[in-house]
Amino acid sequence: MLVHFLECVVKAVSELVTRPKDSLGQFDILVIGGGVVGTAIARSLARYRWKTALVERFAELSFGTSKANSGIVHAGFHSTPGTLKAELCSKGCLMFPDLTSELDVEYKQNGVIMVAMSDEETDKLHMYLKQGEENRVPGMQFLSGDELRSREPNLSDRVVAGIFAPTGGVVSPFELTLALGENAAANGVSVFLETEVTGMEVRDRSIVQVNTNKGSIVARLVINAAGLYADKVANMAGDYSFTIRPRKGEEYLLDKRLEGTVHSTIFPLPTPVSKGILVIPTVHGNLMLGPTAEDTDDREDLSTTFEGFQQIFSMCSKMVNGLSPSDLIATFAGLRPASNRDDFVIGPSEQARNLINVGGIESPGLTAAPAIAEMVLEIVKDMSSDLGLPIEENEDYDPTRPGVRRFRCMTDEQRAAAIAEDPLFARIVCRCEQVTEAEIVDAIRRGARTLDGVKLRTRTGMGRCQGGFCTSRVMKILSRELGIPMTSITKRGGESRILLYEIKELLSASSDSVGAVDSDRTLSSGASVDTSGGDSKA
Amino acid sequence: MTASVQERDLVVIGGGPAGLAAALAAKEDGIDDVLIIERSDELGGILNQCIHNGFGIHLFEKELTGPEYAERFIKDVMKEQIECLTGTVVTGLSREREITAVGQESGLLKIKAKAVVLAMGCRERTRSAIHIPGDRPAGVFTAGTIQQLINLDGYLPGKTVVILGSGDIGLIMARRLTLEGVKVQGVVEIMSYPGGLNRNIAQCLNDFGIPLYLSHTVVEIRGKERVEGVVVAPVDSRRVPILDRSFYVPCDTIVLSVGLIPENELSRMADVRLSSTTSGAYVDENLQTSVDGIFACGNVLHVHDVVDFVTRESWRAGKNAARFIKSGLPQCGIAVKPGKNVRYVVPHMVSGEQDVEFFLRASRPMGRSVLSIQPGLREVRQRIVKPSEMISVTLSADVIAKAKSSGEIRFELDERGTGQ
Numbered sequence A: 001m002l003v004h005f006l007e008c009v010v011k012a013v014s015e016l017v018t019r020p021k022d023s024l025g026q027f028d029i030l031v032i033g034g035g036v037v038g039t040a041i042a043r044s045l046a047r048y049r050w051k052t053a054l055v056e057r058f059a060e061l062s063f064g065t066s067k068a069n070s071g072i073v074h075a076g077f078h079s080t081p082g083t084l085k086a087e088l089c090s091k092g093c094l095m096f097p098d099l100t101s102e103l104d105v106e107y108k109q110n111g112v113i114m115v116a117m118s119d120e121e122t123d124k125l126h127m128y129l130k131q132g133e134e135n136r137v138p139g140m141q142f143l144s145g146d147e148l149r150s151r152e153p154n155l156s157d158r159v160v161a162g163i164f165a166p167t168g169g170v171v172s173p174f175e176l177t178l179a180l181g182e183n184a185a186a187n188g189v190s191v192f193l194e195t196e197v198t199g200m201e202v203r204d205r206s207i208v209q210v211n212t213n214k215g216s217i218v219a220r221l222v223i224n225a226a227g228l229y230a231d232k233v234a235n236m237a238g239d240y241s242f243t244i245r246p247r248k249g250e251e252y253l254l255d256k257r258l259e260g261t262v263h264s265t266i267f268p269l270p271t272p273v274s275k276g277i278l279v280i281p282t283v284h285g286n287l288m289l290g291p292t293a294e295d296t297d298d299r300e301d302l303s304t305t306f307e308g309f310q311q312i313f314s315m316c317s318k319m320v321n322g323l324s325p326s327d328l329i330a331t332f333a334g335l336r337p338a339s340n341r342d343d344f345v346i347g348p349s350e351q352a353r354n355l356i357n358v359g360g361i362e363s364p365g366l367t368a369a370p371a372i373a374e375m376v377l378e379i380v381k382d383m384s385s386d387l388g389l390p391i392e393e394n395e396d397y398d399p400t401r402p403g404v405r406r407f408r409c410m411t412d413e414q415r416a417a418a419i420a421e422d423p424l425f426a427r428i429v430c431r432c433e434q435v436t437e438a439e440i441v442d443a444i445r446r447g448a449r450t451l452d453g454v455k456l457r458t459r460t461g462m463g464r465c466q467g468g469f470c471t472s473r474v475m476k477i478l479s480r481e482l483g484i485p486m487t488s489i490t491k492r493g494g495e496s497r498i499l500l501y502e503i504k505e506l507l508s509a510s511s512d513s514v515g516a517v518d519s520d521r522t523l524s525s526g527a528s529v530d531t532s533g534g535d536s537k538a
Numbered sequence B: 001m002t003a004s005v006q007e008r009d010l011v012v013i014g015g016g017p018a019g020l021a022a023a024l025a026a027k028e029d030g031i032d033d034v035l036i037i038e039r040s041d042e043l044g045g046i047l048n049q050c051i052h053n054g055f056g057i058h059l060f061e062k063e064l065t066g067p068e069y070a071e072r073f074i075k076d077v078m079k080e081q082i083e084c085l086t087g088t089v090v091t092g093l094s095r096e097r098e099i100t101a102v103g104q105e106s107g108l109l110k111i112k113a114k115a116v117v118l119a120m121g122c123r124e125r126t127r128s129a130i131h132i133p134g135d136r137p138a139g140v141f142t143a144g145t146i147q148q149l150i151n152l153d154g155y156l157p158g159k160t161v162v163i164l165g166s167g168d169i170g171l172i173m174a175r176r177l178t179l180e181g182v183k184v185q186g187v188v189e190i191m192s193y194p195g196g197l198n199r200n201i202a203q204c205l206n207d208f209g210i211p212l213y214l215s216h217t218v219v220e221i222r223g224k225e226r227v228e229g230v231v232v233a234p235v236d237s238r239r240v241p242i243l244d245r246s247f248y249v250p251c252d253t254i255v256l257s258v259g260l261i262p263e264n265e266l267s268r269m270a271d272v273r274l275s276s277t278t279s280g281a282y283v284d285e286n287l288q289t290s291v292d293g294i295f296a297c298g299n300v301l302h303v304h305d306v307v308d309f310v311t312r313e314s315w316r317a318g319k320n321a322a323r324f325i326k327s328g329l330p331q332c333g334i335a336v337k338p339g340k341n342v343r344y345v346v347p348h349m350v351s352g353e354q355d356v357e358f359f360l361r362a363s364r365p366m367g368r369s370v371l372s373i374q375p376g377l378r379e380v381r382q383r384i385v386k387p388s389e390m391i392s393v394t395l396s397a398d399v400i401a402k403a404k405s406s407g408e409i410r411f412e413l414d415e416r417g418t419g420q
């Protein structure tokens, strides 16, 4: 009895002392990174009976580069033949129709057009046409300026010719990532959020333990899909074979009023560092302009700039008529995880025996993601016997995700039926995008924990008033459904709390307001009693 | 499951002061079948969150709070037994005055109305609408959202605030936040003059020692997760920021009070013609839009600074909607044009058959001025003229009728230094 008690005390104390080293479990395969690449890989792995885990440092999946990009499913004529980018982009593009219908993700095959604005540029179009053929891009056509304008009446008169690729499309990148993650989890993958890989223990060129801020993980195989930090993660395993340098891209979203201005995505000729600045009809009916391309050394810099704004509008207005900054409703920036190898870095590490790197996944990484996942699956199979991972199919694997019901996409009859079934469909919470309380509750049931998590899943706050009307309403629903106070709800995890105080709180808490913030934090991180002494503040 | 179409005489979209007045006026003129549709759970519109006083000075010669002002009209609506559907959002409107709405109690509704009054109010301009570059952390709010969070929900966004824009809502929130123990670091305004009413500058900023930075703007927002501060810079006469004179102001919250935009999405669906100056509908003296039987009033028509004018305008909209239902309305053939120093005039068309109250705004701040109504109709003296303070002038039918031959009536403002 006493012994048992002492054991408990010892265990509790050691837990306190070694807290960061708590075990999160033993797995066959650990995927690091919950972007489109990591989630696509996790879902592919779920087809087999491996015990798989995925860790993501942010509060929710897709909060990295996968939520901040152009959302284009590239046809595949941009990339140099023979590269992984070229192969995986063309292949990935053709996988989108099936993939998005399995997962019920919004996708539109609207085609892409690359325009030339001088004779010199027209010559270059022929080069891309040929490149597209080599990359096996189906159905490409060369069109004259007038032919283009009869298809897209708002193209400017400067456009003299173009190529059209019908297989290009647009997708909601965050919806896709969240859906891939949700489906992976439904098929048995354990997902750990707010779990950041901080180090690895390597013995005999093998990773024996992966450390995170939440505890350690043991896995036979580690797949590094850490996006902007893929080089850092590789370094932890002693692999210094590639480096990542972010390239920032700013995007400018315009009001839905302009829906229909163009039907296909309009590209200029590429620059040496990017595909140029595009006019994109998003899958949700907005027009988006972007991205810029600026190299940066700051892996967290998602700021937008005045220069970016000017550059975007001047470039896009050359190609398309009727664009005006007065229709701007949102701006954001994303960072391309560009590698020093000028191509995707995919394959087993040469330094660590049980590590597969999937790094440098810059554009067209969203498009390529499903093909990357298949490629990685093949690599895993090749390595499986060495690692002691038997290849057994998971008979219960279900590739489909139960449908998301979107009020804004329903006909009046469907709306009436939905309301009859669930009266929460009659409560419109976000008026700009017509999102109902039923959809928000469903998003929370599917895993949304933050304001942005609800937004990316349902489109609340994404319309023209940018959440002015619905923010507090969505927060109330989050608070109710999750049973947490309004003041602990964050925009996107971490320190991004939205409402810092309750009314009157600042009037009573006279002076020591810094202390007030601190005690707040202790409370929200769980009311554990810190007996270890040490740095507890006086 | 198709909802059957109800037939109604008058449907008022929006239950703020505009909608309430229009409904009451129509009822008074004998329209018994009036329906107000309001998306919030309460009637009263934006007034419900305006717990400061200053409403009703013109109409009731009394300083009421927003909710008190609204209450007077809500009581009358109850007394008149006007039907109200709250918690119901109008999601569709056609030229033929077919309305689709969705509500908790009624489910999906389809209504065909003989006349419709648009009274949907405004939404606030956001950060993107004014292009502020920088990070995108939590802690950036519009003033109306802050007002709602504090006054209705009982939360404070943060502890130190910078307010961008000196519109009335921002000024009122500067005071409100200060009273709640929040430190307001300052109000930053890009124009060389304040956007809000004089009395609000005095009562909300000066009385609390809150600095007002005129001819300044926020050029960058900083903070990865939560706002940490803003970079403020003075602007030159062309409103271009002078970056080498910029300075950093730490704060955890940014409040934007940078203007309101009439909420005309439904009007667009019904092909109502909109003005690019007011962002509201083109209306004639009866407040009828370019679509027969569809009327507009209140903030959805043009942004008002005092609610009393909203009520007066909307009262007329209701009366004329009643007249339209009973006997139809005459055509208006005289175009109303803003001339020198005038940004806009509402209404846009008049007939010369009845007296009309015109609402107009100056395009720049001016000293003592004279408003002249062309061609040679009348001159009206004005005290200090400011874009933030709406001017109201009523012209009699016979004065307006003089413009019949030219088909046009023009409003101009001229500065008249002294005397005369």
Ligand SMILES: Cc1cc2nc3c(=O)[nH]c(=O)nc-3n(C[C@H](O)[C@H](O)[C@H](O)COP(=O)(O)OP(=O)(O)OC[C@H]3O[C@@H](n4cnc5c(N)ncnc54)[C@H](O)[C@@H]3O)c2cc1C
Pocket: A032, A033, A034, A035, A036, A037, A038, A055, A056, A057, A058, A062, A063, A064, A065, A066, A067, A068, A069, A070, A071, A072, A073, A074, A195, A196, A197, A198, A225, A226, A227, A228, A229, A230, A233, A247, A248, A249, A250, A251, A291, A333, A334, A335, A336, A337, A361, A362, A363, A364, A365, A366, A367, A368
């Ligand atoms: C502006 C812009 C526009 C683009 N447009 C397109 C386009 O139109 N079409 C297209 O195909 N591609 C496009 N791309 C490229 C595309 O967005 C990326 O290739 C893709 O999103 C990369 O996915 P990922 O999963 O590798 O990266 P991410 O989405 O960044 O995922 C990596 C994840 O790993 C997590 N992580 C990192 N370190 C750790 C750690 N130590 N522990 C735990 N988790 C960690 C991160 O938090 C992150 O969530 C664009 C990119 C940008 C920036």
Ligand SMILES: Cc1cc2nc3c(=O)[nH]c(=O)nc-3n(C[C@H](O)[C@H](O)[C@H](O)COP(=O)(O)OP(=O)(O)OC[C@H]3O[C@@H](n4cnc5c(N)ncnc54)[C@H](O)[C@@H]3O)c2cc1C
Pocket: B013, B014, B015, B016, B017, B018, B019, B037, B038, B039, B040, B044, B045, B046, B047, B050, B053, B054, B055, B056, B088, B089, B090, B091, B119, B120, B121, B122, B144, B147, B168, B169, B172, B263, B266, B297, B298, B299, B300, B304, B305, B306, B307, B308, B310
């Ligand atoms: C912060 C603030 C301070 C102010 N201070 C003063 C002051 O001191 N003195 C003064 O005289 N005036 C003041 N005003 C001005 C005055 O309150 C407004 O001009 C007036 O409220 C506008 O009335 P409205 O009915 O046009 O709009 P609102 O009051 O905005 O009402 C519009 C209504 O329509 C509803 N609606 C919109 N779309 C739909 C739809 N699709 N379906 C159903 N319902 C819909 C909305 O929910 C809302 O209730 C202030 C305004 C604000 C915002």
